[in-house]
Amino acid sequence: MSKKIITTNDWSRRSVLKAGLGTAAVAGAPMFYMKNAYAAEYLNDPGDASSVKFGFNVPQTGAYADEGADELRAYELAVQHLNGEGDGGMLNTMQPSSLKGNGVLGKKVEFVTGDTQTKSDAARASAKRMIEKDGVTMITGGSSSGVAIAVQGLCQEAGVIFMAGLTHSNDTTGKDKRRNGFRHFFNGYMSGQALGPVLEKAYGKERNAYHLTADYTWGWTQEASIKASTESIGWKTGNTVKTPVGAGDFSQYITPVLNSGADTLILNHYGKDMINSLTQAVQFGLRDKQVNGQDFVIVVPLYSRLMAQGAGENVKGIFGSTNWHWSLPDAGSQAFVKSFGQAYGFPPSQAAHTCYVQALLYADACERAGTFMPCEVVKALEDHKFDGMGNGPTEYRGADHQCFKDVLVVKGKDNPSSQFDVLEVVEVTPRAQVEYEPDNEFFAGGDLGPCNNGAA
Amino acid sequence: MTKKVLESELFIMLLFAGAVLTMPLWLAPIGAGYPDLMQKFAIFGLFAIGYNVLFGLTGYLSFGHAAFLGVGSYAAVWSFKLLSMNVLPAIFFSMIFSGIFAYMIGFVSLRRSGIYFSILTLAFAQMSYNLAYSVLTPITNGETGLQLTLNDPRILDAASSNGGALPSPTLFGLKMSGFEGFYFCAVLLIIGFFIALKISRSPFGLVLKGIKSNQTRMKFTGFNTRPYLITAFVISGMYAGLAGSLMAVTDPLAGAERMQWTASGEVVLMTILGGVGTLVGPVLGAGIIKYFENIFSAFNDRSLHEVLAFLPDGMENIVVTLVRPFVGEGWHLTLGVLFMLVIIFLPGGIMQGIDRIFGKSKKKKAAEAAAATARMGEEQHG
Structure with missing residues (x-):
């Protein structure tokens, strides 16, 4: 048995050699990568190219x-x-x-x-x-x-x-x-600064928020920003739960919200994740509930028209912020x-x-x-x-x-006139309100470093 | 050239080394002669060679090898963060850690064979992925991925500020990006290939092949196969760790997605596509899959029109419409079709195709290949 196997290997080795010889022949092709060897001032300088x-x-x-x-x-x-x-x-x-x-x-x-x-x-x-x-x-x-x-x-x-x-x-x-x-x-901090006053006006100071957060840098920093801004208007933060990106099914994360005593769900999700989590939250009847004597509400800090369109009916009346509309x-x-x-x-x-x-x-x-x-x-x-x-x-x-x-605070439209007309601008938050110092605690710890022209 | 010369290790190694080191020349005409992709060829070539030590020689189909790749990457990046930007300690620790990790997983998984073994390794790898993704976030930085920062300790490096910029991995001052990085990976690929060649021709390799053809018979003749299997598993885990560390060396970042089951499946595809149990097959398979992933996925409508501009207008549009689903975001489709064609017509992988073209005793070869596949099939079903 073993002898036979050795033969198999001999043959494949031999074919290797022949394949290798073939490649060696191709290697003779005059395409040579050293064409970039002449000095340019910076990486990928287009030079005289048109x-x-x-x-x-x-x-x-x-x-x-x-x-x-x-x-x-x-x-x-x-x-x-x-x-x-x-x-x-x-x-x-x-x-x-x-x-x-x-x-x-x-x-x-x-x-x-x-x-x-x-x-x-x-x-x-x-x-x-x-x-x-x-x-x-x-x-x-x-x-x-x-x-x-x-x-x-x-x-x-x-x-x-x-x-x-x-x-x-x-x-x-x-x-x-x-x-x-x-x-x-x-960014997340600006969303928080813009949303805070609008949420206070719409939902009052007595709220208990539950966060579902996409588990990566964006989710983490947005959650922290929104938390800081809502706590400054008197809201309490209950649970904050991290969910994997692209989870598809969020029911296991939404069920606990029902019994947590929270009256506000903040969805730090984006793209298809937000469409899924919002749709499921609405299907679970969260928005029909009364908790602590107030209507249960959902907030989506980062909104986009594409997502609102994807979530359809479910976005009506939901607040969020957006860069442009x-x-x-x-x-x-x-x-x-x-x-x-x-x-x-x-x-x-x-x-x-x-x-x-x-x-x-x-x-x-x-x-x-x-x-x-x-x-x-x-x-x-x-x-x-x-x-x-x-x-x-x-x-x-x-x-x-x-x-x-400026940052836009938007709300899901109650009576959309077309499939694209799903968001209405509630407030244009002026730049001064969302501006911060470069060494703000949410942005500290980094350094721009020197610029890099790249090796020519 | 006599048969003896052709089969000598020196000749094989010279030819392999020649082909690998001249990659920038012969890959340029097909648009693949740029450093990043060639680094990927070398790195995944190593990964597949190591995988083949287990799957090709013993027939044990592991579906969890990406876990070792991930462990290697994390170990390397941590070595960059804590010790030094020199690549040697990074590679050393990657191989040690992935070896230990492979021993632990292998110790449990190798109690079973066939499909049960595959499922066990898959489960362990998926567990590692989920741990890296969520629970172990302080070590892995979760979804964002582990990256270097300016205030890492790097206790072995002398206080070189690098002008306030992030340092990059070096081999005693030689930067590991671009062509230098490729040649470094290429040299390791050649060494890795040599070790695999030695293993395959050693008595140890013979035992592994014996396990593949009939483990029960091996046991009846008094062989305790388990230590051999664990050794093979750890060796291939260390190859994966080496590949993972090279990924971090050429690009100092480690993300959890490297450990996902799709990544484990990819190396199985590479090995089968190239030819299970052959020496060069896995390297070829790795190259083809990475080529598709990087080159085919980059085609869009505009580049297709450019390529097909020689056709008459109406014709061009038809061809573009027909080809479009198979390139760009649809490159998986092309790969799937290629994979099916290879499996149906060349069960021994691309190496079997090369054999058919060059081989003299076709019938014998085909019979052997068929027998080999039949054995594989038996093992998987039984």
Whole structure:
């Protein structure tokens, strides 16, 4: 028996050799990777090339896939507008703007896409491919703060710019902030500051809150922020329960809420998770209950139109906060909604908005800096003030690379007029109310560090 | 070249080393010649080689090897955080910890064989994943993943501030990213391959093969197979730990998803796709799966149109519509089809296909391969 097996091995070894010989022949091919050996000033310098590449790294599968798909639509629209195709969208309303609609620095914008799978490993592999193989100067995307932080760290190490997409964790511009990374989206702390007064007005000071929280950086920091803000208006915090991302079924987490004595459920969930947990909470009859002499209420601190649409009837009357909403009347929002609607037939989500704006802001910063060199672009973006992008006057604070602007408090509409008209804006919380010092306790512990141009 | 030369270890190793070290040259034309993907080829090649020591030689189908990969990654990142950014202690501790972990899981799981063994390992791996994801958050940082920070102690490193930036893993000052990282992984892959070759040709390897063909008969002849099985399990666990540590070396981050059952399933697919029990097969399988994952998944409508631009317009659109579901987010579909084709027509994996092309005594080979698969099948059903 054993003898026979040895023979088997001999043969496979032999075939190995032959396969190896074949590969050796291929190795003779003159494609040689040393073409990058000449000195460039920074990583992926497009040099004299007629085009420049951006990397769009979004979740195309998993719990945040809906957001990812909408982000990709927005990026493609941004590229068209930068290249002077279509109606130009926010290029016409952005102030100040150095964009001319002829690409960036005269180079046509091209892009590559990747699937983050909402996993840090996959997202970093995909970002590395973009940097090492496709030669991008900037990576943007998100939808999960865990992924955003992982990719931001990678871009810092490699030496390209990271324009964060939808990421709401305090840590992205807090303890995990990086010099090469920028965030336009608002964060958990801002949500807390904006929601607090509205919740006090609507639900009073005597509340006992129960948190269900997505178990990763975003959930943790949002829970802490909301907890701090609701406790400051006199609410008590009962249980806080962590749930895995992409759990699908939340019934085992919702049943205990019924008997916990809590009268408020705060869902620190996002994407399909929020749709599932909210739908199940409503199906379990939570909202029909009376606890401590008050109606049981549910709060979803981070709202999005896509999620509200997914949860359907169940969102009616539920409060939350959002970065942007397509019904805003300002010229920038209207221009964006119009061109997005013409291209795809429905209004954009807040994820699409923040990604579109980030792509434009990066392009504009390159124009102003006169180069794609990361350190110069960082300088152009730090403390940059702009307007006409849908959120009113906005500032990219240099101390932590976080954008400061107004925050929207929204509520699920009772009588929606269309399938997209599911949220109504309750209050536009002014920037001053959500602003904080860079060394705020929720953001302390990080350091931007030096900027990185990457090894040429 | 005589048959003897062709089969000598020196020749095989030279050829394998040559093929691995020249990867940047021959992978460039197919778009895979960039460092990150080649690092993945080498790392998952090692993982699959180690897995094959267990599955290929003994026939024990483990569905939990990703747990050892994860343990290796966590150990390496902690070594970076606590001790030093040098990669050698990281690799050392990864292999030690995954070895111990493999011994513990193997000690229990190897009391059963066949499907029961598979289910046990699957259960243990899924337990480890859930622990890493929730209960052990202080050690693993849960979903977010374990990362380096500026204020880690790193007691062995001299106080080098690195200009306030995060340090990166080094081999005595040589950075482990890019091509340097690839060549480091490649050298370890070659060493790992050599050890696997030695194991497969040693008396110890013969015992393992004996266990695969008929364990009961082995026991009747007076062999206590259990220590051999545990040793094989620990060896393959240490290979997985090494692969996990290399993942952290080339990219200092460890996430719980590395331990998920899908990751365990992936290495089974790699081994079967390439050829169970062959030496090079698992490396080939690992390469193909990683290639699909990284290259096929990146295609979108626009890049398809670019590739197919040579076709007439109407034709181009039809072809793009037909091909689109199989690339981009649908790359799993292509992999599934390929896997089915290989299993149906080449039960011995891609190595069997290569044998058919080059092999002289086809009939003999086919019979043997069929017998091997039949044995595998028996083991799984029985």
